Amino acid sequence: MGLHDHPDKLRAAIQSALDTLEEERATETILLAYGLCGNGLIGVRAGRCQLVLPRAHDCISVFLGSPASHEAVLKADPGTYFYSPGWIRGRRVPGPDREAYLRACYAPRYPDDPEVVDDLIEADREIFAQHGCAAYVDLTNDSAAESYCQDCARHLGWKYRRLPGDPTLLRDLLTGPWDAARFLVVPPGHAVAQSPGGALLAASAT
Amino acid sequence: MKTILASLAVAVETGKRNDAKNLTQSLVDKGMAPLDIVEQGLVPGMSAIGNKFKKNEVFVPEMLIAARAMKECMILLEPLLAKAGIKPKHTVVIGTVQGDLHDIGKNLVSMMLKGANFGVIDLGANVDPSKFAAAAKEHGASLIALSALLTTTMPAMKTTVDAIRASDMAKLKIMIGGAPISQEYADQIGADGYSADAASAVDLALSLVGETH
Numbered sequence: 294m295g296l297h298d299h300p301d302k303l304r305a306a307i308q309s310a311l312d313t314l315e316e317e318r319a320t321e322t323i324l325l326a327y328g329l330c331g332n333g334l335i336g337v338r339a340g341r342c343q344l345v346l347p348r349a350h351d352c353i354s355v356f357l358g359s360p361a362s363h364e365a366v367l368k369a370d371p372g373t374y375f376y377s378p379g380w381i382r383g384r385r386v387p388g389p390d391r392e393a394y395l396r397a398c399y400a401p402r403y404p405d406d407p408e409v410v411d412d413l414i415e416a417d418r419e420i421f422a423q424h425g426c427a428a429y430v431d432l433t434n435d436s437a438a439e440s441y442c443q444d445c446a447r448h449l450g451w452k453y454r455r456l457p458g459d460p461t462l463l464r465d466l467l468t469g470p471w472d473a474a475r476f477l478v479v480p481p482g483h484a485v486a487q488s489p490g491g492a493l494l495a496a497s498a499t
Numbered sequence: 500m501k502t503i504l505a506s507l508a509v510a511v512e513t514g515k516r517n518d519a520k521n522l523t524q525s526l527v528d529k530g531m532a533p534l535d536i537v538e539q540g541l542v543p544g545m546s547a548i549g550n551k552f553k554k555n556e557v558f559v560p561e562m563l564i565a566a567r568a569m570k571e572c573m574i575l576l577e578p579l580l581a582k583a584g585i586k587p588k589h590t591v592v593i594g595t596v597q598g599d600l601h602d603i604g605k606n607l608v609s610m611m612l613k614g615a616n617f618g619v620i621d622l623g624a625n626v627d628p629s630k631f632a633a634a635a636k637e638h639g640a641s642l643i644a645l646s647a648l649l650t651t652t653m654p655a656m657k658t659t660v661d662a663i664r665a666s667d668m669a670k671l672k673i674m675i676g677g678a679p680i681s682q683e684y685a686d687q688i689g690a691d692g693y694s695a696d697a698a699s700a701v702d703l704a705l706s707l708v709g710e711t712h
């Protein structure tokens with residue numbers, strides 16, 4: 294989960310998982326249910342197999358069914374923070390359990406400096422200061438996760454909002470066919486590249 | 500003074516703002532020029548933590564407390580810089596583009612620019628495209644700096660560049676940055692420069708306003 298915060302580590306981890314999958318001779322196509330993910334997918338290379346990715350900013354676009362619906366939510370309220378069942382599972386999302394998570398993470402790094410740990414926790418709170426809306430996105434009906442998200446909103450004094458998930462993009466990724474408007478097919482020997490226009494993703498020969 | 504400067508850099512890097520403030524004050528008391536304190540104490544500390552962040556050795560809150568330590572020292576030094584008659588020669592208007600609330604990188608860039616004696620007008624985050632040209636005009640700025648951290652808000656960067664180019668401040672230099680941004684993207688949207696981190700942002704800013712380091 295920490296990989297999310299570090300696109301460079303995410304890239305390396307995905308590449309090594311792909312390399313392992315490609316060793317299996319029967320594998321022909323590998324589906325990546327990721328989007329750009331802060332450019333964490335940029336530079337990921339296809340070896341012997343082809344890769345297929347949804348044209349998405351990140352998992353939130355996937356849950357909402359398209360990058361356009363994702364953009365619309367952020368445009369209407371940039372202070373939206375998205376929660377999904379998987380993201381909630383780490384108990385590191387902004388909410389009642391985040392402080393305990395952070396203490397567990399920082400205390401061993403600063404064993405003789407409790408003051409710095411307190412400062413770091415305060416700094417973390419500041420990080421979320423401009424947010425004001427907890428938006429829950431889900432493709433299942435995980436009522437425990439949903440009620441946890443409501444707890445988070447209450448704890449933070451944020452608005453709560455449930456956004457309807459749309460499984461179409463994920464389903465079509467799994468079944469194909471992959472139309473070029475919504476999916477990127479990376480041929481063997483190519484890499485995922487950025488395409489800053491509406492297409493988001495491209496394949497490059499290098 | 501060398502050892503105090505070195506301790507100051509460490510205090511900034513590790514986010515010890517009280518130590519940093521005290522060390523800054525003691526350098527001032529010893530008669531060191533405020534700009535030297537910035538350039539030889541604060542900036543190296545901030546660059547050090549920036550490099551560790553890039554190598555994934557520290558987390559964002561660790562960057563933030565370092566930035567806060569530097570900021571408090573700057574608050575101490577700014578009036579002295581002004582008294583010493585060091586007027587910023589160039590002013591830059593900086594902000595994070597509309598729809599984007601990420602401001603940590605932008606704040607670092609603006610602090611480093613201040614450290615390099617730029618006047619900095621910080622418009623904050625989630626800034627309306629039309630505000631940049633207006634602020635630049637009001638403050639006589641020679642440079643605009645835009646930050647974006649989300650691929651969903653990169654288009655807002657283009658909209659903002661277009662808005663500036665369509666205004667009566669069209670000739671202003673524009674520099675852009677943020678994790679998903681690249682030189683290629685800067686070329687594509689007609690920005691004058693891109694740089695990958697706060698330290699190189701200063702070099703870029705200097706070259707865009709025609710000063711060489």
Ligand code: B12
Pocket residue numbers: 296297298299300329330331332333350351367371372373374375376419420421424549559562598599600601602603604605607608644645646647648649650651674675676677678679693694695696697698700703
């Ligand atoms: C901290 C953080 C947050 C904080 C922001 C707090 C704040 N006040 O800024 C919080 C938690 C609030 C947050 C929220 C969100 N975030 Co966020 N966030 C990050 C994170 C982990 C670090 C960003 C950061 O501060 N880095 C530290 C600074 C120092 O680095 P920097 O910003 O890159 O700046 C340096 C350079 O880029 C450059 N630079 C920056 N600006 C400029 C400008 C100029 C002119 C120049 C020359 C240079 C320059 O110099 C800086 C200093 O060296 C990144 C992941 C990452 N590692 O990048 C994700 C990340 C950017 N976030 C992401 C996402 C998805 C979100 C949310 C949508 C999440 C959600 N669940 O809702 C929201 C969006 C809110 C919004 N509307 O803006 C994604 C973006 C994916 C995408 N689609 O593009 C990332 C990449 C994480 C990921 N892998 O998914 N986030």
